Amino acid sequence: MTEIHAPGELPWIPDDLTAAQFMLDAHHPSRPVVTRPTPWFIDDATARRVGPEEVRARVYGLANALKARWSLVCVYSPNHIDYLPAFWAIWRLGGTITPANPSYTAGELEYQLSLTRARFLLTDQASLPVALAAAATVGLPRSNIALFDVGASRAAGEFPTVNELTLQGLDAPPQFTERKLQRGEARRKLALLSFSSGTTGRPKAVCIPHYSICANVVQMAAYHKMRPGAPDPAQRFAPGDVVIAHIYGLLVVGHFFVFAGMSLVVVPRFSFPGMLRSIERFRVNHLPLVPPMAVLLCKHPAVRRHDLGSVKAVMCGAAPLSGEIIERLAEVVPQAALGQGFGMTESATIVTMPQLDQKIGTRGSAGRLVPGITVRVVKADGSLARCGEPGQLVLRGPAVALGYLRNEEATRETFRDGWLYSGDEVIINESAEMFVVDRIKELIKVRGFQVAPAELEGHLLEHPDVLDACVVGVPDEYSGELPLAFVVLRPAACARAARGPAEAEKIRTALKKHVADAKVYYKQLAGGVVFADAVPRNPSGKLLRRVLRDRARLMWKRGELGVASGAQGAQGAQGAQGVQGVHAQAKL
The missing domain is CATH 3.30.300.30 (ANL, C-terminal domain)
Structure with a gap:
């Protein structure tokens, strides 16, 4: 074996659009046409539904209020109905975003603000005390902070909210001109500085351009054979389906599922009993899970009290699921297809997705390679493994990130001659299925x-x-x-x-x-x-x-x-x- 090329053809990927323009303004041949009213977002707490036209208006209004000064923004908040619109608004202004885990301590947030040199901070009321402590340490002024929501303890209007800014922007004359990118510019223009632990040391800021986001969405759409016409009845993801949005990052849930014409139930903070209620209330069709959630789904006593009959597919990622848990899941949601996926921040994001020709994915498999991915499995002596032999996963594809911010040594270690060295030991079979054996890197x-x-x-x-x-x-x-x-x-x-x-x-x-x-x-x-x-x-x-x-x-x-x-x-x-x-x- 020399190289493994993922099966399937990859459609063209625009290299002159920002991710916001790709999602909100452009049409792509692999994007389904939604023929009936379908909300993009459903607020889990209030059941408020936000459709695509309202999303576009709110994105414009927020961008118009922020204007071009919001250039490098740290978003430190749980999920919110305006979370993704805020990203798209900042991208309309040509800005870059560094998302921060809302559970970070002040010291961890301070490190991220310092490394990225973010000068603006978008947070929420509950996260505000930690945000203020970190901002004060790095010298970020309070006037450069805005909030997603309004709490009872709001300090006399000191911090504007996203909703207030959006309404102001919608009432004001145009304050910004969105720039059209040149051909190829999206491959270099940064959209995200997303943090990953890489292979060693403290977390590193991964430089993800707009092209990577668009490319990975197209890769996932191509894998699922999406197109503008009527969906295949056997297609796993279909316009109008409902997915619960509480995990898997910006790309899979926040962009691909919206691209596919699905509705996202936006859950601010995970609660397992709350998730069960949401599945029943909104007739959720797709469950993106990580192993802890899968374990709870198998063993939590509350599961028996809820109707999960709407679920038609479960995808688990972040770490391998045991065979026992998969068998239990098949008992809990017997009607659903079950499978696993694999991705990395550095590959932005998806590398494999669940097998579409199997109701339950091959035991132990992390899924099948998506179109556009080329893989080498490199043994310890540097030679290339054959099918069924273990070695380090080394890959390239259109979505791979540019490297690590201000860390040339780590970039040289992980990104070599166009190839991403994952640090994961894998086996790949003749069907392009991947099995994760171990982590060579020490995470x-x-x-x-x-x-x-x-x-x-x-x-x-x-x-x-x-x-x-x-x-x-x-x-x-x-x-x-x-x-x-x-x-x-x-x-x-x-x-x-x-x-x-x-x-x-x-x-x-x-x-x-x-x-x-x-x-x-x-x-x-x-x-x-x-x-x-x-x-x-x-x-x-x-x-x-x-x-x-x-x-x-x-x-x-x-x-x-x-x-x-x-x-x-x-x-x-x-x-x-x-x-x-x-x-x-x-x-x-």
Whole structure:
């Protein structure tokens, strides 16, 4: 095997349009024509429906109010009915957006604002205190902050809302002129600076141009054989279908499903019982899931009290589903097609999608390559693997990002001669189905989110009791993996720990709190803290993480870690922090 080319033809992709122009103004031969009134967005809380003409008007109004000064904007908010229109408005102005996880701490948001040099911040009332703290640290003025919604504690109109700005813009004469891109310009003009952990170190800003967004939408449409005529009755996605929008980032839910003529039920924050009610209330047809949600769907007692008969397809991504969970899902929604997909922030986004010729995708498969993708499977010695042999997934395609912002070393490591080195060990068969074997890179996947061990290790080393540290993932049925820290204590701390179990536990608790105080919830040391005599390293000093990862998994199998499944807490708290909104750029 030399290279694997995904089956299917890829239609032309416009390279002179922004993603907003592509979605709102242009027609494409693979875009279905919607012949009956269909809302683009449905507000989960109020059932308000927003159709395409209202969306276009609100996008124009907001852009007209913001004018060209909103050039590089950080969006730090849960889902909102105006979330995507705000993106499209900023793109109409020629701006770039960096989406931030709404669960970030002030320190994490500060890092993103500083790296991207964002000068404007769009947030919501609940996120405002953290947003203000981060903005003050980086010197972002309060006058450059706007809110998605209005809360009871709004500070006397200090911060304008998106709705207010939109209405002002609709009442005002034109304040901006949208520029037409030159041929090829969309390949370079940045739309998004989306954060990913890459292969090592702290999160990195992935440079995603407008062309990548348009290309991946066209790739998904081509995979599903979409066209303007009447949809094939067997087609999985059809105009008028309803999808619940609470995961999978901007591209799959926010752009492809809208492109396909579907309605998005916009859910601000995930609640599993709330999701069940929404499925029943809005007759949802498609469930994009991550493994924690799939586990709850299989095991939560509330499932039996709801009618899920409207669901016709379930796609799971972010991490592999076990065969057991797939079998249980098939019992919960027996009428639905089930499959898995794979994508990366760096590939913007989708690489594989569920098999269309199977009701239940091949066991263990991450789906089939979408048109336009070319793949190499590279073995450890640099040679190319044959069908059925494992190796690193290396790919190229029209949607691959440009690189990492202000990080030439990481860009050279991951983006080489037009190829994206994924860091994932895979097997690809003769049917272009992909099976993820392992992660060559060292990321931990918690509830579908990327956690870079080096980030947590660096933070642990700032604690006065820590001499050395290594963070690995341990299996968890609900979260997929949980971060576990092997810690080498400094002599004084080691002496305290030797006094007895109570003193040792105090140190463990302090280290967990040290991380919890500075990091978002999914980066916390839920897997525990294990004291070690040394962290294994090779002669050049490189950390041998696989040694401790294997040790952790053995301890987990023996029941020595005492890790409680996140599903237990999620059921009690309704899974309130299980997943985040359509902005999330977690790897599929």
